[in-house]
Amino acid sequence: xxxxxxxxxxxxxxxxxxxxxxxxxxxxxxxxxxxxxxxxxxxxxxxxxxxxxxxxxxxxxxxxxxxxxxxxxxxxxxxxxxxxxxxxxxxxxxxxxxxxxxxxxxxxxxxxxxxxxxxxxxxxxxxxxxxxxxxxxxxxxxxxxxxxxxxxxxxxxxxxxxxxxxxxxxxxxxxxxxxxxxxxxxxxxxxxxxxxxxxxxxxxxxxxxxxxxxxxxxxxxxxxxxxxxxxxxxxxxxxxxxxxxxxxxxxxxxxxxxxxxxxxxxxxxxxxxxxxxxxxxxxxxxxxxxxxxxxxxxxxxxxxxxxxxxxxxxxxxxxxxxxxxxxxxxxxxxxxxxxxxxxxxxxxxxxxxxxxxxxxxxxxxxxxxxxxxxxxxxxxxxxxxxxxxxxxxxxxxxxx
Numbered sequence: 001x002x003x004x005x006x007x008x009x010x011x012x013x014x015x016x017x018x019x020x021x022x023x024x025x026x027x028x029x030x031x032x033x034x035x036x037x038x039x040x041x042x043x044x045x046x047x048x049x050x051x052x053x054x055x056x057x058x059x060x061x062x063x064x065x066x067x068x069x070x071x072x073x074x075x076x077x078x079x080x081x082x083x084x085x086x087x088x089x090x091x092x093x094x095x096x097x098x099x100x101x102x103x104x105x106x107x108x109x110x111x112x113x114x115x116x117x118x119x120x121x122x123x124x125x126x127x128x129x130x131x132x133x134x135x136x137x138x139x140x141x142x143x144x145x146x147x148x149x150x151x152x153x154x155x156x157x158x159x160x161x162x163x164x165x166x167x168x169x170x171x172x173x174x175x176x177x178x179x180x181x182x183x184x185x186x187x188x189x190x191x192x193x194x195x196x197x198x199x200x201x202x203x204x205x206x207x208x209x210x211x212x213x214x215x216x217x218x219x220x221x222x223x224x225x226x227x228x229x230x231x232x233x234x235x236x237x238x239x240x241x242x243x244x245x246x247x248x249x250x251x252x253x254x255x256x257x258x259x260x261x262x263x264x265x266x267x268x269x270x271x272x273x274x275x276x277x278x279x280x281x282x283x284x285x286x287x288x289x290x291x292x293x294x295x296x297x298x299x300x301x302x303x304x305x306x307x308x309x310x311x312x313x314x315x316x317x318x319x320x321x322x323x324x325x326x327x328x329x330x331x332x333x334x335x336x337x338x339x340x341x342x343x344x345x346x347x348x349x350x351x352x353x354x355x356x357x358x359x360x361x362x363x364x365x366x367x368x369x370x371x372x373x374x375x376x377x378x379x380x381x382x383x384x385x386x387x388x389x390x391x392x393x394x395x396x397x398x399x400x
Contacts, residue, residue: 017076017264017266020275020277021271021275021278022272022275023073023279024076024079024278025100025104025279025282026081026279026281026288027059027079027080027283028042028083028281028284028286028302029055029082029087029088029283030285030306031045031082031083032044032082032083033117033119033155034155036152037222038153038213040214041082041083042284042285043082043083044284044305044306050087052089052092054310055092056092058319059096059099059282061318062317062318063099063100063282064103066280066282067103070278070280070290072104073104075100075105075107075110076272077110077112077269077272078106078111079114079269080096080112080113080115084116084120085115085116086121086129087120089125089128090125090128090132091128093132097112110268111135111174111267113176113269114129114136115140116139117140117156118139118140118154118156119154119156121163121168123167126172134172135172136172136173137172138175138177138178138207139168139175140154140177141165141177141178142178144161144179145158148183151184152180152183162201168203174265175205176202176204176207176261177198177201177202178207179194179195179207179209181194181210181239182230182236183211184230186231188238195208195243196250199246202252204261204262205260205262205265205267208243208258210258211230213228241385255342255343255344256270256342257391271342274341275338275342276331276334276338276339280300281302283302284303284319285303285304286301287302292325297325297326297331298325298326299323299324300322301320302321303319303320304321328354329356332354332355332357333355333399335351336351336395336399337391340394343382345376347379347380348379348380363400364381372384372387
């Protein structure tokens with residue numbers, strides 16, 4: 001079956017969010033042109049052309065296996081992440097979407113997101129991705145000035161980033177782009193100027209992340225050597241508060257700790273994660289979580305090395321290297337950790353059904369008195385802005 005752009009945009013709205021958790025398909029393309037020094041994602045640089053046909057065959061075979069595991073499901077979103085998916089040929093993207101459509105049947109109008117980097121942005125490629133069925137692009141911009149882009153190890157400059165944003169807005173119905181803030185030496189005033197500039201370029205969605213120093217990255221070694229300063233907790237909190245205030249003022253309020261959107265333009269796929277829905281993850285290093293019989297949730301984690309993953313798929317029909325079954329208690333804890341990131345919070349009745357228990361009334365009252373959580377319409381619970389700053393501790397208290 002050919003997956004055409006018209007097939008993908010007919011019928012239901014492109015965002016397709018009816019408030020339910022949904023079922024997503026995540027496809028991980030692991031290859032990058034260069035490894036950014038802050039990145040701990042499963043990404044790999046290859047100095048020879050990648051055999052894209054070999055990997056398409058492996059993705060198709062692993063998807064077939066996973067379709068047998070999940071059974072028929074109503075798909076609400078597809079997300080092609082990486083790595084740098086925009087290094088793929090458009091026909092590769094089309095083949096991946098066709099495989100998913102053949103197995104699960106992708107309904108008309110669902111959100112189909114693909115990540116791209118400005119350094120690999122090309123008008124003809126963008127048009128090819130759109131024709132393949134992609135209707136939402138997520139651009140890894142990260143900064144809007146050349147000095148910080150160089151510090152972050154990005155291959156593009158600010159001019160290339162703005163041209164990529166312009167091309168994406170002209171090609172795709174929906175666009176998001178990422179920025180990293182709390183960069184060394186960045187003041188609240190400088191961040192506000194850059195943030196207001198970003199909102200001016202944005203279509204309907206921004207992902208705004210504080211710089212974190214992750215284990216196993218070059219930045220970690222530089223940080224430990226005292227060569228990369230990070231903001232003290234008070235400054236980091238001020239930058240977070242400023243981010244929320246400016247985006248809300250300009251019409252893209254936070255709907256999740258690091259994500260901001262025009263109401264109705266939230267990422268459908270990421271909402272599936274945060275609402276603790278089910279999803280399959282295919283590709284090197286991909287994670288999946290989907291419900292199975294007996295009230296359990298099956299977790300799959302794939303082999304990270306791309307060529308080893310592809311060989312494993314050829315031999316066993318999948319590349320999954322680790323699996324786990326989550327019981328009710330574990331699912332409840334994960335739902336808390338994900339759902340309290342959202343401005344809408346968690347559905348209390350669903351939490352109690354999933355976890356098999358209610359919150360301790362005294363503990364919940366204490367957290368409300370400390371203004372870390374608050375009820376919403378007597379049916380939901382959400383973290384306050386202060387609570388989101390100490391989210392892990394908050395989850396531990398509620399789960400105790």
